[in-house]
Amino acid sequence: MKKLNLISCLFFLTAFVNAQELQSFIEEAIQNNPEVQSFDIKYAIAEEKIKEANWLPNTEFSLGYFVSEPETRVGAQRARIGVKQMLPWFGTLTARENYATSMADAEYVEIAISKRKLALSVSQSYYRLYAIRAKQEVLEENIRLLNTYERLALTSVEVGKASAVDVLRLQIRQNEMQQKKEVLEEEYSAEQTVFNNLLNTDKNALVTIPTEMNIPEIDPIxxxxxxxxxxxxxxYDKLYESVAQSELLNQREGLPMIGFGVDYLPVSERTDAFPSDNGKDILMPMVSVSIPIFNNRYKSISKQNELRQQEINLQKDERLNVLESALSKAVSQRNQSRIAYNTQEQNLKQAKDAEQILIKNYETGTIDFNDVLDIQELQLKFELNQVESIQIYYIQSVLINYLVN
Structure with missing residues (x-):
């Protein structure tokens, strides 16, 4: 069931675009990421502590030699050899195992959290890589468009319908776009390193990302x-349960302990008389009870456990508020990205219509290259904003699925 829940989580995290590729990246990250591996080791340690819980106090062995041998009717006692074993009260060992098991369960939840957070980080980095690459393609397309306008401007200069200043403006705009493209290349390289480090692989390894993404018409429910x-x-539920098991263990440890043992005393034979059982050794079984009369320690632990449970409940309530706020914010930002995307789509269509009008004006010899630059700048802005909206949509979507799935 635990594995099923994790697989379900990963499915929802990657259910949007190019899910298969992203899923493989997530699985690779979970397999290789050092942080996840460290949580696996912590869980293995916690499981080992379950075996450790089944322990008994050390067996006591004693050996004494009588310097001055006490005389008895059957002879002098020469030494005392003893063995003793204390046993906890009934149910104490089971209480220890239950407590250790509850702590292991809490550690397992930490593994699930680390894997979900890793899947979230991989997904968000994946979409950031897409956005950077998509912006570069937008800039490249606009650079090619400006090259076309530059050729038109040069032709217009030759016939006296444009000035050299128009050509220079177009070239300056191309230089600015080339600069932005190179800056984005640096951003992509840095983000690629982040992505590969999440997978714990070569930082320069190439990452396959989609060439095109769109916002779906309907949001997942x-x-x-x-x-x-x-x-x-x-x-927090697991931590609360571990404290409850700790209290049960504390109550058991506050009960008496029972000890069983035996003493063996070798006896020398008497030479001055010959009583019956002369020189017979003594074997003395013993039973002892250890009673915690001064049990303030156990009362204090019980009070601490009670306070600890109250603390855990408050921490859970606080965390729930944080997650609810994060969910509300993520849903809002996803909705905002859809609104922005649709607006940019409409603006982009109108900008292209304006571009076509300018091209027709060129054919009639009345083109204004200032208008060309203005429209081109608006078109670039709309396209970049559209890519940004797609990035925000998917990043917020994987965050929403992290929170509620």
């Missing part, structure tokens, strides 16, 4: 009900 099952909240 998400409800607040799933928020209650988020591992970040389930962690």
């Amino acid at each position: 998400n409800t607040l009900d799933g928020l209650a099952l988020n591992p970040e909240l389930l962690k």
